[in-house]
Amino acid sequence: MNRDIQLDTIDGGITAPAGFIAGGIHAKIRKKKPDLAILASTVPASVAGVFTTNKAQAAPILVSKIQVKRSPLCSAVVVNSGNANACTGERGLNDAWAMVRTTAAALNLPEEQVLVSSTGVIGQYLPIDNVLQGITDLAPDLNVEGAHEAALAIMTTDTYHKELAVRFPLGGVTVTIGSMAKGSGMIAPNMATMLGFVTTDAAISNDVLQKMLVSANGKSFNRISVDGDTSTNDMVLVMANGLAGNAPIVEGSPEYDQFTDALEYVLITLAKMIARDGEGATKLIEVVVTGAASEADATAAARSVANSNLVKTAVHGEDANWGRIITAVGYSGIDFDPDLVSISLNELPVLLPNYEIVLDEEKAKVVLANENIVITIDLNQGEHRANFWTCDLTKEYVHINASYRS
């Protein structure tokens, strides 16, 4: 963030802003845990969305992309876990549309105001009767206390739920942003099996909201990586229902910058929760590249380090293996002079320019015992910087992914 804003973190998730209701239920898509959530606004909301760039797009992605073009307003989103409804062809599309229609009917909404999202196993058909029955059962029970239930219902291999709500003054009123996400494995730059849902009572038009989301998403969900894979199903949606009573935010205003900063803060916080909860992870790793010739270079270098299995296993082993770090920068494709590079781990310098090795193994051991590891790489080539978040690579990651049919 570039500017100072006064954010208060408050209790609650997606129902913290005025006018939002939600809930979660076990619709028998999975064996035991809650697997179906609905999020709704009591008044139609502006909507913005970013969707996976994977060429193989799941049915709910294709349907929701049509819906956001069809109507500038969104009143509800239905989300299931346990089945991605991806690589399911015509039948999968029909199932996704059935989820939309059933949700619209159950909530008495125009069909074009409903979006759909799925996550879970790829290449299997939804048990659609269970799903539709679940929607019908859940819809009457949506309420302002239902955020947490919804956050639990969208989890897959996540080991904890991911929610955040913040409140801040904006143009003379107080606005609230609520959010939930699911993440874990397959997270990567350009989004991966991750879903993010953001609600706000601020008044913002679709176009303005979309610009804000693209900007904030570029600094958050597109800067995390668990295993470099991107999925068929990722999406981040923002709904803004205007109940806070502010004048609609226009581009170029102070309120525009303030809201974008707040949104960026929320998305970065969720992104870090997701990276930390990568499958089998024991540490959150932040890669910071400074002194790059351009922001693109900084991002490419940071991504390359964050995606390196060798760096991620070294951090897991609490090994100050700066050689693997500079190697990953070396194959990132950017132009730089390795002789100028300095590297530090949680602010402990380990390498100075001209390959002056100042690594103190004892001090490094203490630093690397931390759960949060910040790898800072100064390229000494320019003024640009970028952050990237990932997690360590563990035997548990292999265990989970050798046995989980995702």
Add this chain to the structure above:
Amino acid sequence: MNRDIQLDTIDGGITAPAGFIAGGIHAKIRKKKPDLAILASTVPASVAGVFTTNKAQAAPILVSKIQVKRSPLCSAVVVNSGNANACTGERGLNDAWAMVRTTAAALNLPEEQVLVSSTGVIGQYLPIDNVLQGITDLAPDLNVEGAHEAALAIMTTDTYHKELAVRFPLGGVTVTIGSMAKGSGMIAPNMATMLGFVTTDAAISNDVLQKMLVSANGKSFNRISVDGDTSTNDMVLVMANGLAGNAPIVEGSPEYDQFTDALEYVLITLAKMIARDGEGATKLIEVVVTGAASEADATAAARSVANSNLVKTAVHGEDANWGRIITAVGYSGIDFDPDLVSISLNELPVLLPNYEIVLDEEKAKVVLANENIVITIDLNQGEHRANFWTCDLTKEYVHINASYRS
């Protein structure tokens, strides 16, 4: 390979062709195992080399690149394991030159006819006194039986040595190609901590040899991946000393094609040995993409699948997880229609176009119990194809790399 040639695999490695001698020794760079090898030709040989594309290049890479430009002839290569002499600045360069000079002196060769190569831990200085003493001790003992000793001395985390020799008729004479390689972790497209040394008694000029190597390398070492990382130290060298007595091979001749095919066969065989010996690996995976709109598309798609941690863990778990395979193609950056894709595992069809799932879980279980897994992806977009080799991702990989300072 595009053409038929009659290759006989014979015993021996780099000393199989006439005029080559070699040896290996424990020079106390590592605690126990042999760690220094010298390969020499009794008559000066043409030389060709390909070197890592990593921006952070180790001292021996910088020195050997100078040497191949300096002289068209090469008579010896000195190689050490246990220390990469990478990220070691001025001192590292001095050490690499000292290895060259000492080898030249010990073998009574012009300095410009000696190349140097290193592999092992990054960012530590060579115990140069030990290294130079080792060279002096080893040089008088080089002999035609020394190939195997040399192949053992260049290994790092390799679990087996990698050697191959073949013999075939060429332009009225019989020529021999010998080879050795080391691989294991960090192997990736565009080469990674992998070294390859090829010898032949065929007569080939430097320029012609270089073209052959670049072509064969593109189909072999640049088509393998263990963990997506590329290293500071990779190189592949070919020495051709002409003792077979053939007329020097010229471009456009049948002999040119025949030798290139043989070289490609040798490099592909070594590449597969390297992929199969990836750290902790239990299976060799071959990814075959067919029906691509271009060879570049085929290669990009195959690389993306081969680099996917999720595909590699699924194969390890013997899980017919075709969803992860199509997902990896989806984020490879190529343009294709997912509806047209078919996928098979060791020739067992699991997915047909229009997402027709024909996976038989019982049959897949049998097929995936094999040590060699071929994943074939037909994009049905065109006529082009590419192969890529990798290995499964295991807990043992994490174990090795969380504890090994490479």
